[in-house]
Amino acid sequence: MQRTRFLVLLSAALLTLITPFSSGAVGLSAPTDGTPALRIQGSNTIGAQLGPALVMGLLSQQGAQGITQQPGLRANEMHIVGRLPSGQSASVDVAAHGSSTGFAALKAGQADLAASSRPIKHNEISELMELGDLRSHDAEQVIAIDxxxxxxxxxxxxxxxxxxxxxxxxxxxxxxxxxxxxxxxxxxxxxxxxxxxxxxxxxxxxxxxxxxxxxxxxxxxxxxxxxxxxxxxxxxxxxxxxxxxxxxxxxxxxxxxxxxxxxxxxxxxATEDYPLSRRLYFYLPPDSKQPWAKALVRFAQSPQGQSIVAQNGFVAQTVQAVKVRATSEMPTEYQNLTREAERLSVNFRFAQGSATLDTKARLDVKRVVDYLKTHDKLNQKVTLVGFGDAKSDPARAQLLSKLRAMAVRRELLKSDVILRDVRGFGDEMPVAANDADEGRIKNRRVEVWVE
Incomplete structure (x- = not known):
């Protein structure tokens, strides 16, 4: 009941932020030969309900009427159809047979967009290299957290x-x-x-x-x-x-x-601290000329799209401030921070083996800046807190954690955010085991706190 109430309140909050989005300003047209306007294949987690809901949202934004879902030829397949203001009938095919099938369909030319509930694998990147770099910022789009x-x-x-x-x-x-x-x-x-x-x-x-x-x-x-x-x-x-x-x-x-x-x-x-948290993706070939695929990706990242993400039970990437309760396991300085400030519902993480923000974090910078502007917190209201994985020298771990926070500071400064403080807590408060790359990457994170 509490979770359902939270989702309803979150959706309502998101809807108050909705403004016309750029993809809606461009009227999309349907193919004249009766072929689908868009073909999506891949993850059942996305394709079962979130993907179709986003498609219906995009069609509605385009002014389509009479939007319906029709079953496909096989289980976990469907056609979504709507009539555009031009009178054309636009259909979108969604096949949800698993993430790997989305990448196979891109390779075979049978899909315009791959839906995946895991990052693309190295062998898939190599096999699809002729379509461009699918790990690039434009190609790899995090649409929700699960x-x-x-x-x-x-x-x-x-x-x-x-x-x-x-x-x-x-x-x-x-x-x-x-x-x-x-x-x-x-x-x-x-x-x-x-x-x-x-x-x-x-x-x-x-x-x-x-x-x-x-x-x-x-x-x-x-x-x-x-x-x-x-x-x-x-x-x-x-x-x-x-x-x-x-x-x-x-x-x-x-x-x-x-x-x-x-x-x-x-x-x-939302902060990806939960051990089995994951990102949900759309993969759009960077050289794609498919207008519907591009429009759906933009729509999914918009306030309207993220509202649909929340309404379908996933975690939207909309930034919110959350009060954190201090516990005895926290460092004293961190406990003090919980009493003075609230934590934003986002963690900045980095590309593997790099001090560069990953593809999600790049968009999160803009989301955080938008939140700070909306709530008048651009000037000395923000504290960045860095964490890292365990090192043989605790002082080195503490230094690296602060340097990660400084990397986020540099990005925020580009938008005139003046910070109150930047702190590093080294390998304190791990959220994952440090004996594997995946755990070390999760522990290398930067939190944002606002007064």
Missing amino acids: GVAVIVHPANPVRELSIDQLAKVFSGEIHDWEALGGIGGAIHLYARDQQSGTYDTFNELVLTKSGKKLASEAKRFESSEALSDDVSHDRRGIGFIGLPYVRQARAVAVIDGQSKPMLPTLGLI
Whole structure:
């Protein structure tokens, strides 16, 4: 109930920010030969409801009437049709069979836009190089933040699990609930199918990280809804799913290394601190001349698009200030900050092995600046707080964490933001284990605090 109320309030807040967006000023036309105006393939997490909702939002923005969804020839496929002001009928095809199928469709010329619930892989970048660099700023578009929730039956007494325990459970090494503090009985495993970005994310962040593979007895699903519903009816079941699909099941808190137990809450997912948080992407070939694909990407990043993201149960990238409660585990200086200021719902992170802001952070700079302008906080109201991964020399970790905050400071200065302070806390308060690249990247972050 609390989460639903938060989403409603967030959507209402976003709607108050809506202004005409540039993509709406350009009237799009439909092909005259009856072919789809746009073809999207890839992630089921996106394609099941978020992708179609964004398409319908774009059609509505273009003045289309009579917008309808029609089933495709196969499960998890649909046609979205609307009549433009010109009288033309515009249709968009969406096929949601897993993230990897989106990149394969781009390569085969069968899609204009790939939807993915994981970053593009190195081999996919190489295979699609003829379309341009799909990791470039223009090509890789983060449209929402999601969390992979680990779900159990509502009556299951187990409340939290570590990444290590999850790896042992889903590989079949731990096979009885009693070993996890639950009621004795065989553990039943539920997992997304091999094509799913949700599976790729869980496999990378949990199984591969621990050198394990998914147990062969796990029941596999193409449909997120079906997986969640089955777990909610199985007292011995456990599965993993995208945040909007928890439905009637219950999520457990996840621990990564020395991090505190974290539930997949909106705040922890927005900042990407939750161990199994992830980004949802549209990949648009940088040399694409497809006007509908470009318009949909722009629409997804607009206030209207991000409102639709929130309405569909994902976490929008709209910046908000959140009050943080001080705890004894926090450094004293950090505790003082929580009493004096509020934290913005965004973390700046960096490209792997680089001091350069990643593709999401580049857009987040603009979002933060817009927030500061709107709330009259451009002049000495902002404190940047840097964190890093553990080093053999704590002083070096502290220095590097402050240098990361200084890198964000340089970007904000370009928009005339005058900071109050820049601090570095080294390897304090980790949000992920430091024994793998993924964890170290998550720990190298910069928080924004405003008075």
